[in-house]
């Protein structure tokens with residue numbers, strides 16, 4: 001096979017959309033609120049996409065539609081060509097609120113989803129420990145999360161979601177409730193997981209710095225109604241992910257992208273204030 005052909009094949013494999021949202025509208029309250037207006041987004045395999053934008057511009061609604069927790073009023077969202085009609089273990093969801101069960105140990109929390117999927121006991125026990133090791137909680141595997149810090153609880157939730165082996169991971173402000181240092185540690189852990197697990201990830205975040213650090217691509221939503229204002233490939237990373245956050249900050253192009261995103265955010269906030 002010729003090199004050029006191989007490259008074309010590899011390219012098409014890399015570019016294949018896992019999730020395709022086409023011309024999605026979402027209205028609430030019998031049309032009183034248009035949360036999304038004609039939004040089309042393709043999410044590609046092993047790509048980390050951040051949904052960014054001011055409050056109330058439809059980021060969470062779009063994420064919930066991809067999860068199958070909401071249905072579009074118009075338009076279609078599909079995964080690998082099949083229309084999404086409801087939640088599926090193929091699409092794991094991680095919320096801001098810690099979603100671990102306090103009455104189960106960390107290990108049982110991680111096993112829980114696998115149990116629902118019918119994974120045999122021995123396999124789920126081994127797998128739970130593997131994922132707890134991955135999020136560095138193996139030493140507290142048999143403790144109850146009630147006594148854990150926020151970061152630890154969120155790592156239990158992350159391990160539980162990953163243990164179900166979703167090909168798409170959807171995160172709604174996953175680190176929003178954590179303090180700055182823990183948030184930073186979680187972001188670096190996410191980079192490590194992306195390299196190891198090769199998932200397609202979408203994260204809603206208000207934090208521009210977090211979006212630039214984690215994402216290969218940033219979809220910026222504008223408000224009233226929610227639309228895609230900009231779809232930005234984070235070109236300056238040139239496909240690399242940075243295990244240490246400070247290494248990214250030193251890259252040429254970082255500051256320009258940050259300034260651009262802040263300027264768009266200001267524009268949107270001012271437009272919303274003028275419309276109010």
Ligand SMILES: Nc1ncnc2c1ncn2[C@@H]1O[C@H](COP(=O)(O)OP(=O)(O)OP(=O)(O)O)[C@@H](O)[C@H]1O
Pocket residue numbers: 028029033034035053054055056057058059060061062204206226
């Ligand atoms: N279940 C619902 N019923 C009525 N209106 C809703 C519902 N869910 C969302 N909305 C409205 O849809 C719009 C978009 O909300 P959404 O939560 O998707 O925005 P967001 O960008 O994620 O905001 P935030 O960043 O504050 O979470 C808002 O005006 C919101 O009030």
